[in-house]
Amino acid sequence: xxxxxxxxTVAEPASALVLDARDVAIHFGGVKAVDGVTMxxxxxxxxxxxxxxxxxxxxxxxxxxxLVPLKSGSLTFDGRPYDDVPTFKLARWGMAxxxxxxxxxxxxxxEQNILLGADVGRSSGVSRRAxxxxxxxxxxxxIDRTGLAKFVKWTPSELSYGVQRRVEIAxxxxxxxxxxxxxxxxxxxxxxxxxxxxALLSDLRAQGLTQLLVEHDVQMMVDxxxxxxxxxxxxxxxxxxxxxxxxTPAVQEAYMGKGWRAxx
Amino acid sequence: xxxxxxxxxxxxxxxxxxxxxxLSIQFPMRMGVFSFxxxxxxxxxxxxxxxxxxxxDEIVSxxxxxxxxxxxxxxxSLILALIVRRLRGLYLxxxxxxxxxxxxxxxxxxxELTGGASGMFGVISDLTIGSVIVVCVVAAGxxxxxERGTLGxxxxxxxxxxxxxxxxxxxxxxxxxxxxVGSGVFGSLAGGLxxxxxSTISPVNVGFSLVVTALTIIIVGGYRSWVGAAIGAVIVTWxxxxxxxxxxxxxxxxxxxxxxxAIFVPGGLLGIAxxxxxxxxxxxxxxxxxxxxxxxDAGGAAVVDAVGASRKxxxx
Numbered sequence: 015x016x017x018x019x020x021x022x023t024v025a026e027p028a029s030a031l032v033l034d035a036r037d038v039a040i041h042f043g044g045v046k047a048v049d050g051v052t053m054x055x056x057x058x059x060x061x062x063x064x065x066x067x068x069x070x071x072x073x074x075x076x077x078x079x080x081l082v083p084l085k086s087g088s089l090t091f092d093g094r095p096y097d098d099v100p101t102f103k104l105a106r107w108g109m110a111x112x113x114x115x116x117x118x119x120x121x122x123x124x125e126q127n128i129l130l131g132a133d134v135g136r137s138s139g140v141s142r143r144a145x146x147x148x149x150x151x152x153x154x155x156x157i158d159r160t161g162l163a164k165f166v167k168w169t170p171s172e173l174s175y176g177v178q179r180r181v182e183i184a185x186x187x188x189x190x191x192x193x194x195x196x197x198x199x200x201x202x203x204x205x206x207x208x209x210x211x212x213a214l215l216s217d218l219r220a221q222g223l224t225q226l227l228v229e230h231d232v233q234m235m236v237d238x239x240x241x242x243x244x245x246x247x248x249x250x251x252x253x254x255x256x257x258x259x260x261x262t263p264a265v266q267e268a269y270m271g272k273g274w275r276a277x278x
Numbered sequence: 279x280x281x282x283x284x285x286x287x288x289x290x291x292x293x294x295x296x297x298x299x300x301l302s303i304q305f306p307m308r309m310g311v312f313s314f315x316x317x318x319x320x321x322x323x324x325x326x327x328x329x330x331x332x333x334x335d336e337i338v339s340x341x342x343x344x345x346x347x348x349x350x351x352x353x354x355s356l357i358l359a360l361i362v363r364r365l366r367g368l369y370l371x372x373x374x375x376x377x378x379x380x381x382x383x384x385x386x387x388x389x390e391l392t393g394g395a396s397g398m399f400g401v402i403s404d405l406t407i408g409s410v411i412v413v414c415v416v417a418a419g420x421x422x423x424x425e426r427g428t429l430g431x432x433x434x435x436x437x438x439x440x441x442x443x444x445x446x447x448x449x450x451x452x453x454x455x456x457x458x459v460g461s462g463v464f465g466s467l468a469g470g471l472x473x474x475x476x477s478t479i480s481p482v483n484v485g486f487s488l489v490v491t492a493l494t495i496i497i498v499g500g501y502r503s504w505v506g507a508a509i510g511a512v513i514v515t516w517x518x519x520x521x522x523x524x525x526x527x528x529x530x531x532x533x534x535x536x537x538x539x540a541i542f543v544p545g546g547l548l549g550i551a552x553x554x555x556x557x558x559x560x561x562x563x564x565x566x567x568x569x570x571x572x573x574x575d576a577g578g579a580a581v582v583d584a585v586g587a588s589r590k591x592x593x594x
Binding site: 169 | 450570
């Protein structure tokens with residue numbers, strides 16, 4: 015079904031793509047949840063994916079992480095095609111994600127939940143002891159940066175929603191991923207919490223972490239992302255510089271209504 | 279002690295065997311696999327061990343006869359795991375109960391090999407209760423290891439949120455396979471050891487009532503850890519014995535006890551203990567929180583004082 019004209023094996027130095035999703039289609043019975051979407055996620059940038067509810071954002075994320083099968087299209091991660099690679103292997107290759115809803119393990123403490131991410135077996139060629147020390151340092155560092163130090167011994171149900179979401183993000187970061195997929199990480203957060211998360215993401219980008227951010231908050235997308243994709247009814251309706259994309263009539267109509275202005 | 283022990287030997291044996299039977303269902307349940315194949319494995323372990331002992335001309339070591347049962351059960355468990363790999367929840371429970379009932383039917387109709395409805399007798403061996411206890415302690419030791427640290431967390435993830443687990447790099451299917459194999463090992467150990475202790479086995483011993491017993495143990499004790507199975511095994515084995523004084527009310531009280539446990543104590547007795555421990559930890563954390571806040575306030579006040587003092591000096 016792949017009908018791309020670009021030869022898939024050409025390794026151009028200019029296209030250091032972390033993720034290359036080409037002509038991806040995901041159908042549920044007769045419903046075309048995602049219908050021919052191409053996304054090229056380049057290294058070290060924050061990519062945004064914007065779209066109204068039901069536009070197929072989360073579905074394409076599920077497709078990219080191989081939680082749902084593709085109807086057609088191809089997926090490449092760091093130059094490796096992975097159309098038939100199981101999800102758990104992708105995590106070991108360096109693909110980390112957060113979910114739209116908080117999915118922490120209720121019986122574990124915050125620290126244990128974060129450690130779950132650190133446990134992901136990524137072979138790094140160092141001795142076990144060195145790896146354990148490194149892991150411990152990484153966990154301490156992430157806990158510190160996400161401001162969770164005072165919550166480590168608490169369990170998720172004892173904490174506020176905003177803190178729970180931060181634990182989710184911390185758990186994904188601690189996997190030390192190549193690519194971080196964030197499914198509405200700031201949904202339901204207060205303004206100041208959102209700014210904190212946005213600052214954290216920019217901070218991670220400065221360290222070279224590639225990110226794909228799925229979000230509803232237009233202002234945050236414009237402020238945070240380097241490149242924006244806009245979706246509706248399973249298709250891309252715009253892509254490019256965030257501030258420009260949100261100004262295009264198609265995006266305005268699909269997403270914001272006609273009264274919204276990006277520079278307002 | 280010795281007199282008491284001799285009088286209660288059967289119950290002591292039953293406690294340890296029940297513990298292993300419960301593990302054959304609790305172990306997969308901890309990984310989110312709702313399988314009752316443990317009872318089929320019990321039957322396979324018991325009958326295989328019995329057949330090996332009875333058919334052999336020489337005295338067979340328990341290691342060999344029980345080992346043969348474990349081997350058969352593990353092979354069957356692996357095949358079963360492949361067949362039902364797409365089933366979850368209630369459907370898996372039904373399928374595995376059916377497997378247990380099929381094994382029982384085979385035992386009934388096995389003719390000379392299984393002894394048919396009357397079962398098998400004269401399964402003589404030199405197995406002692408001491409060896410059974412050693413097996414249980416080793417099992418508990420291994421399970422303790424699986425309940426801690428990285429492995430413990432991963433098993434929690436596999437059970438509570440398989441989709442999250444695969445996103446965290448955990449091969450959930452492999453854990454499910456281990457769940458079936460573990461059920462095979464624990465169930466067949468229970469069956470093999472029990473048949474050698476009691477020297478007899480019949481199809482009535484491997485039926486649906488064993489499923490109910492195992493489930494009761496787990497519900498009363500708690501399914502989160504082998505400790506729950508141990509607590510449950512003690513209660514389910516000994517409570518009816520002490521309720522004998524109640525005569526005809528015995529069954530009613532026992533039934534009520536189980537119902538109350540199922541409704542009001544979903545995590546079993548172990549769950550109550552865990553909750554109490556968590557409450558203590560929480561109180562401690564809140565206390566620390568308050569202290570930290572108070573300290574901060576005091577620190578802040580000191581700063582304000584210092585600023586105030588310097589301002590006063592400036593004013594002079």
